[in-house]
């Protein structure tokens with residue numbers, strides 16, 4: 623297993639719309655890839671990691687989410703391949719961050735309830751309805767696969783401030 627380099631804001635692959643995964647083709651290297659992505663996500667205390675955050679052009683993301691609100695609750699892993707959001711409901715403004723913009727937190731508006739379709743790590747199609755943190759994570763990761771970042775969703779009046787903070791943080795990124 624390996625902790626991989628996480629791409630940071632400014633690297634072009636984060637702005638790329640990623641290519642659909644051919645499951646059969648990826649299957650032989652998928653278990654190792656998922657292990658590495660999970661280990662990387664844990665090492666940097668993330669909730670999710672998209673393939674372009676480790677430099678890969680694949681519509682694939684891993685989400686690691688606590689099973690309850692208790693401290694040290696076990697994590698549940700979701701592997702979403704070629705995901706598509708089918709339905710979105712509700713709206714909530716909440717603070718969000720991203721492993722590709724470490725140290726930056728900003729309020730963004732997301733749907734509170736989403737239905738998502740994807741292929742899981744066994745190649746099985748899934749449809750899942752999610753609320754709360756999982757709904758937020760699904761939207762954040764699907765955005766990554768489309769080359770979007772959470773700062774794109776920040777209220778336009780706050781964007782100059784976000785830019786300033788990024789400028790300050792950037793030298794600290796590798």
Ligand SMILES: [Zn+2]
Nearest residue numbers: 719720721722
């Ligand atoms: Zn992110």
